[in-house]
Amino acid sequence: MAQGIISCALVTIDTGMICLTTSAESRFEVMAEGARDYWVLHHRNGKIFDAIGGVKNIYVQHAKGTICIQACGEKMLLITLADSSKLYWNDWPLTTLALRNAIYQSE
Numbered sequence: 104m105a106q107g108i109i110s111c112a113l114v115t116i117d118t119g120m121i122c123l124t125t126s127a128e129s130r131f132e133v134m135a136e137g138a139r140d141y142w143v144l145h146h147r148n149g150k151i152f153d154a155i156g157g158v159k160n161i162y163v164q165h166a167k168g169t170i171c172i173q174a175c176g177e178k179m180l181l182i183t184l185a186d187s188s189k190l191y192w193n194d195w196p197l198t199t200l201a202l203r204n205a206i207y208q209s210e
Contacts, residue, residue: 105190105198106189106190107185107186107187107188107189107190108125108183108184108185108190109126109131109168109184109185109186110124110125110126110128110131110135110183110184111124111125111126111181111182111183111184112124112125112126112131112132112135112181112182113175113179113180113181113182113206114135114136114138114139114179114180114181114182115178115179115180116139116142116143116174116177116178116179116180117178119136119139119140120136121135121136122179131184134170134182134184135182135184138163138170138172138180138182139172139180139182141161141163141170141172142158142161142172142174142180145158145161146158159173159196160172160173160195160196161173162192164187168184168185168186168187169184169185169186169187169190169192170182170183170184171183171185171192171195173195173196173199173203174203175199175202175203175206175207176203176206176207176209176210177207177210178210179206181199181202181203183195
């Protein structure tokens, strides 16, 4: 994993079910399932943001870490929890490109 990454999970968009996670902690799984709701909320209100294009990533910064939510295919989200001071987020889409492409091709 990249420096600064605490945990990652692949979560289904429609149900919020965790398909794969790097964490053994149930606390992170609950956070990942909940983070999916940020994505759902954006798409529920998405028409408001149409003028600036489709959403690529959603970052939510908390006092002890940042959560990044990004689409991986049509049905999956990659939820990442990271130490913001150790991860350069501008490189994150390129870092995850191979995973996202593999998921798109498998759908």
